[in-house]
Amino acid sequence: GAGVSQSPxxxxxxxxxxxxxxxxxxxxxxxxxWYRQSLGQGLEFLxxxxxxxxxxxxxxxxxxxxxxxxxxxxxxxxxxxTQQEDSAVYLCASRPDRFYGYTFGSGTRLTVV
Amino acid sequence: xKEVEQNSGPLSVPEGAIASLNCTYSDRGSQSFFWYxxxxxxxxxxxxxxxxxxxxxxxxFTAQLNKAxxxxxxxxxxxxxxxxxxxxxxxxxxxDMRFGAGTRLTVKP
Numbered sequence: 001g002a003g004v005s006q007s008p009x010x011x012x013x014x015x016x017x018x019x020x021x022x023x024x025x026x027x028x029x030x031x032x033x034w035y036r037q038s039l040g041q042g043l044e045f046l047x048x049x050x051x052x053x054x055x056x057x058x059x060x061x062x063x064x065x066x067x068x069x070x071x072x073x074x075x076x077x078x079x080x081x082t083q084q085e086d087s088a089v090y091l092c093a094s095r096p097d098r099f100y101g102y103t104f105g106s107g108t109r110l111t112v113v
Numbered sequence: 114x115k116e117v118e119q120n121s122g123p124l125s126v127p128e129g130a131i132a133s134l135n136c137t138y139s140d141r142g143s144q145s146f147f148w149y150x151x152x153x154x155x156x157x158x159x160x161x162x163x164x165x166x167x168x169x170x171x172x173x174f175t176a177q178l179n180k181a182x183x184x185x186x187x188x189x190x191x192x193x194x195x196x197x198x199x200x201x202x203x204x205x206x207x208x209d210m211r212f213g214a215g216t217r218l219t220v221k222p
Contacts, residue, residue, distance in 0.1 A: 031208060033210075035212075041214075042201075042212060042213070042214040042215060043157070043201070043212040045212075048208065048209075050208055056208075056209075091156055091157075098144075098145065098205065098207055098208050099145055099164070100162075101145075101147040101149070101159040101162050101203070101210075102147075102157075102159065102210065103159065104156040104157050104158070105156065106155075106156055107156050
């Protein structure tokens, strides 16, 4: 597609429920990243996928968070047993290789009530 | 010491002035350097990239890089109110892009 697509754009969920956030990167971009941004804060790295290599999960804040990337394209970030502190905007970004900057999606605003 | 340091601001400049945004980084292995602009409630948008020492100009924007000093800056000439946003510095080592916390710029008409 023309840009990085994320869905849903907004998600309100009850504490303790599981949520799935989807990212469809730009076609041909081998690298895909997930970040989250709490209100008024900077970008917090979560996870990174590069081609068929094992993902870099070093930024995942707890074992309630997981992500996968199927077929080297679409990625899903799953948060189990959501907590109120998980409320944030979750941003996905992709790029063709390390000499290019990221293109960000419009994000998913997650609110845990 | 933070990996990427930026003055959080807010930086306020009058319309038409030059806005100067600064960034220092700790990883000497950083190879590529990017500047992003983020409007309130929006996603970051790539505005400049620089890879070698010196200046790179693109329209009203000039990026400056000094690897010896581990310093990168962004100059915005003829600042406009529409430039009011948070500017994020992002040095990159291989596939690892580290973002600064950003500098909030306000351009006053």
